[in-house]
Amino acid sequence: MNKLLPLFFIAALVSFILLLPTPTEEQPTSTSLRIKNASWFDGTKWQQSDLYINEGVIAHPDSAAETIDLTGKFIIPGLIDAHTHIWGDAPQQSLQFGVTSMVDLFSDSDVKVFNQRIKDIQQAQYADIFSAGILATSQGGHGTQFGVTVNTVNAPTEAAKFVVEQVDRGAQFIKIVYHHEANYGPFTSIDRATLQALIKAAHAQNKLALVHVSHLEAAKHAIAEGADGLVHMISDQDIDEEFIALAKQKKIFIIPTLAVIAAMNQGHQLTWLEPQLRLYNRLSEAQRQQLTQTFNVPFAKQNLLAIAMRNTQRLHQANVPLLAGSDAPNPGTLIGVSLHHELALLQQSGLSATATLQAATYGAALELSLPQRGRLHVGDRADLIVLGKDPATNIHHTQSIEQVMKNGRWIKLQSFNTKAPSIPITEFPIDAAGKVAASDFQFIATSDQMMSGNSSAALTFIQGKCAQPEILGVQISGDIKPGFAFPWSGAMLNFSRNFSASYDLSDFTSLSFNTAGNVGRYRLLIFSEHQQQPKMITFTVNEQCSKQTIEFAAHPNVNWEAVQGLAWVAGQEQSQFRLLIDTIKLNP
Amino acid sequence: MKSATLRIYYLEAKFEFLKAIRVPAFTLPSLIFPAMFYIFFGLMFNSGSHPQHAAYLMATYAVFGIIGPALFSFGVGVAIEKDQGWLQLKQASPMPISAYFFARAVSAALFGLVIVMLLFTLGALFGDVRFTHAEWLLSLLALILGSLPFAALGLLLGLSVKGQAAAAVVNLIYLPMAFLSGLWLPIQMLPDFFQYFAWIFPAFHLAQIVLAIQEQSLGYPIVVHLLSLVAMTLLFVALAMRAYRRA
Numbered sequence: 001m002n003k004l005l006p007l008f009f010i011a012a013l014v015s016f017i018l019l020l021p022t023p024t025e026e027q028p029t030s031t032s033l034r035i036k037n038a039s040w041f042d043g044t045k046w047q048q049s050d051l052y053i054n055e056g057v058i059a060h061p062d063s064a065a066e067t068i069d070l071t072g073k074f075i076i077p078g079l080i081d082a083h084t085h086i087w088g089d090a091p092q093q094s095l096q097f098g099v100t101s102m103v104d105l106f107s108d109s110d111v112k113v114f115n116q117r118i119k120d121i122q123q124a125q126y127a128d129i130f131s132a133g134i135l136a137t138s139q140g141g142h143g144t145q146f147g148v149t150v151n152t153v154n155a156p157t158e159a160a161k162f163v164v165e166q167v168d169r170g171a172q173f174i175k176i177v178y179h180h181e182a183n184y185g186p187f188t189s190i191d192r193a194t195l196q197a198l199i200k201a202a203h204a205q206n207k208l209a210l211v212h213v214s215h216l217e218a219a220k221h222a223i224a225e226g227a228d229g230l231v232h233m234i235s236d237q238d239i240d241e242e243f244i245a246l247a248k249q250k251k252i253f254i255i256p257t258l259a260v261i262a263a264m265n266q267g268h269q270l271t272w273l274e275p276q277l278r279l280y281n282r283l284s285e286a287q288r289q290q291l292t293q294t295f296n297v298p299f300a301k302q303n304l305l306a307i308a309m310r311n312t313q314r315l316h317q318a319n320v321p322l323l324a325g326s327d328a329p330n331p332g333t334l335i336g337v338s339l340h341h342e343l344a345l346l347q348q349s350g351l352s353a354t355a356t357l358q359a360a361t362y363g364a365a366l367e368l369s370l371p372q373r374g375r376l377h378v379g380d381r382a383d384l385i386v387l388g389k390d391p392a393t394n395i396h397h398t399q400s401i402e403q404v405m406k407n408g409r410w411i412k413l414q415s416f417n418t419k420a421p422s423i424p425i426t427e428f429p430i431d432a433a434g435k436v437a438a439s440d441f442q443f444i445a446t447s448d449q450m451m452s453g454n455s456s457a458a459l460t461f462i463q464g465k466c467a468q469p470e471i472l473g474v475q476i477s478g479d480i481k482p483g484f485a486f487p488w489s490g491a492m493l494n495f496s497r498n499f500s501a502s503y504d505l506s507d508f509t510s511l512s513f514n515t516a517g518n519v520g521r522y523r524l525l526i527f528s529e530h531q532q533q534p535k536m537i538t539f540t541v542n543e544q545c546s547k548q549t550i551e552f553a554a555h556p557n558v559n560w561e562a563v564q565g566l567a568w569v570a571g572q573e574q575s576q577f578r579l580l581i582d583t584i585k586l587n588p
Numbered sequence: 589m590k591s592a593t594l595r596i597y598y599l600e601a602k603f604e605f606l607k608a609i610r611v612p613a614f615t616l617p618s619l620i621f622p623a624m625f626y627i628f629f630g631l632m633f634n635s636g637s638h639p640q641h642a643a644y645l646m647a648t649y650a651v652f653g654i655i656g657p658a659l660f661s662f663g664v665g666v667a668i669e670k671d672q673g674w675l676q677l678k679q680a681s682p683m684p685i686s687a688y689f690f691a692r693a694v695s696a697a698l699f700g701l702v703i704v705m706l707l708f709t710l711g712a713l714f715g716d717v718r719f720t721h722a723e724w725l726l727s728l729l730a731l732i733l734g735s736l737p738f739a740a741l742g743l744l745l746g747l748s749v750k751g752q753a754a755a756a757v758v759n760l761i762y763l764p765m766a767f768l769s770g771l772w773l774p775i776q777m778l779p780d781f782f783q784y785f786a787w788i789f790p791a792f793h794l795a796q797i798v799l800a801i802q803e804q805s806l807g808y809p810i811v812v813h814l815l816s817l818v819a820m821t822l823l824f825v826a827l828a829m830r831a832y833r834r835a
Binding site: 013016017018020021022023024 | 719721724
């Protein structure tokens with residue numbers, strides 16, 4: 001009896017554990033699947049037969065497969081965005097819009113993590129990222145202005161070391177920034193000898209050399225020196241026969257990135273985003289607004305989109321391979337979404353719908369050597385999109401996304417068109433530590449030190465001369481020093497610890513606050529959802545107290561519906577300064 | 589010979605356990621308090637705002653639950669028996685004295701097991717807690733083994749303080765430690781300072797280990813907490829051995 005006791009005890013314990021409830025499996029369809037009655041594009045041509053998927057890849061017919069009927073639907077391979085910059089949750093977000101592979105042409109991401117994920121056929125949360133790591137540019141060249149540490153390449157002798165460093169970090173390509181003149185706009189450029197050395201070094205490491213150029217002359221140099229691809233379309237002038245002949249002879253490809261060129265220097269409209277297709281309604285108002293933003297390229301012309309589209313058309317007629325790439329998340333573009341814009345612009349430039357689809361699927365995979373991607377042949381990754389409308393009749397129909405599959409698993413598609421909650425407080429009484437009563441809001445010092453700049457800021461929370469007695473204000477003592485392209489220093493009011501919460505301020509008409517301090521111009525920054533750069537509103541400060549009122553109606557480009565935080569900062573006009581802010585109030 | 593020694597350990601443990609459950613003043617609070625607190629704070633006040641709330645507090649109240657018997661059995665039980673001369677008698681008897689401590693450890697662990705099973709059942713039935721079998725089993729094992737550092741701490745207290753004072757001293761350590769280690773409220777809800785202060789408590793480290801199994805810990809490597817616990821246990825044992833030699 002005593003000998004059985006331990007056995008009995010263990011048996012009771014085991015049955016207890018086994019009786020406890022376990023999570024229900026969420027991914028029942030990782031086994032064999034047969035899709036019938038859909039038209040599908042295999043990356044080069046349209047097919048009508050059944051499509052089989054097993055263990056995350058396209059498979060041979062299997063009679064045991066579970067069948068789903070997609071009558072009237074259209075399937076295309078998961079899209080490849082051949083020009084992006086990976087930042088934050090881009091790998092997750094892009095899947096939401098059918099982009100299952102992305103080429104990262106410069107970010108300071110951990111490339112080895114991406115390379116691990118590329119191999120992982122079980123994962124279905126992230127798009128595959130094929131990354132170039134850090135770009136090769138000169139000191140003060142394009143690419144050094146973003147606050148990412150860039151080891152510049154300033155002489156041909158430094159080329160090989162740079163390339164080996166990138167390859168060791170896991171880079172799949174070498175990206176090079178080049179201009180044919182030593183200075184252009186605010187930037188410098190590597191010289192032609194360094195360009196040549198970099199391309200040679202890339203080829204010695206068996207990597208493609210992808211060159212960023214915007215001017216015809218620079219493009220000719222790049223091709224002549226052996227570049228494998230250009231990552232933007234030439235937009236300074238119409239290309240000539242010499243260039244076309246050179247491109248054909250050297251068998252280069254071009255990623256036109258018309259979507260980002262469209263955002264340069266002139267605002268663009270959302271005519272390409274079709275309100276009756278699903279994509280439109282899944283985007284928030286703020287995201288749609290972001291797609292209309294513009295940015296100034298000081299040395300570029302006004303009609304550069306028209307030039308770039310003409311050049312795209314001529315190169316397509318000359319059979320030079322074109323790859324779809326959006327250059328998101330630049331201003332005016334959105335990760336995942338803007339590739340649909342790029343497709344629309346390619347079609348508008350004269351590519352047939354099928355040729356456009358190829359540019360974003362097998363065409364891109366072939367030129368960039370992305371194995372198992374962009375095509376739906378047996379053994380290829382089961383990355384695909386189910387569309388409600390036929391993209392072969394109109395490329396805008398890629399926006400009729402109904403389902404997305406990554407590695408054989410369906411992605412849960414979400415809508416971003418949700419409203420942020422109303423802000424819970426209208427006044428912001430702070431304590432001596434800068435915490436706002438009855439909320440998670442907190443004042444913190446902010447400066448360009450977070451972008452490796454040299455400015456500094458310190459906050460104290462004191463009884464100021466502008467407010468009622470007993471009410472504390474924010475006293476900023478800051479020092480603006482050069483070191484970052486856009487120096488700043490000031491106080492930030494965070495609505496949550498890590499920008500995870502947004503609040504709707506649009507029920508109010510204005511924001512007011514009192515200021516006093518060193519005379520000058522200061523800025524209110526508004527951080528809001530889906531706008532990676534804060535919006536700036538300037539105000540003037542005097543020694544005496546003055547009340548500032550920011551009328552929301554006067555600033556329609558701010559997404560007042562989903563604000564994540566506010567900041568009061570000084571910019572490069574200031575050096576050492578003191579600024580007091582108090583009595584911050586939202587007015588109905 | 590060997591089996592006879594084993595039998596001593598077995599019998600001592602068995603009767604220690606029987607003795608413990610026959611003292612309702614010990615049994616009932618140990619069993620009921622963790623469950624009652626969990627029902628209040630983990631299940632009833634869980635408005636559904638945080639889906640992992642029930643699982644989180646199930647883990648921390650289980651830690652709270654297993655500490656009680658270990659700390660009281662050793663801290664109070666040993667102190668009283670030491671004062672009554674019972675410990676001296678045991679020392680004088682032919683039975684190895686380790687059997688006495690072993691019996692208490694097993695008894696405390698068994699009590700802990702009952703408490704943990706009770707909390708798991710409550711969490712599963714009313715808190716909608718869902719783990720894989722491996723996660724359930726690992727949580728249970730971590731909790732049961734996790735009673736050891738507290739047995740060591742209890743032993744140190746039991747050998748160091750007088751029987752009459754023991755209950756007060758143990759409670760004075762037990763309850764504040766439980767609160768400050770984030771066993772009653774998630775540690776993230778305490779001010780930042782306390783999140784660092786908690787590192788001095790073994791209860792904090794055990795809670796983080798159990799929470800790590802359900803991926804709800806603060807995110808420090810589990811081995812850091814494990815090493816902290818081992819180090820603390822060794823320290824308690826060393827100090828207890830010194831106190832034992834003096835007693």
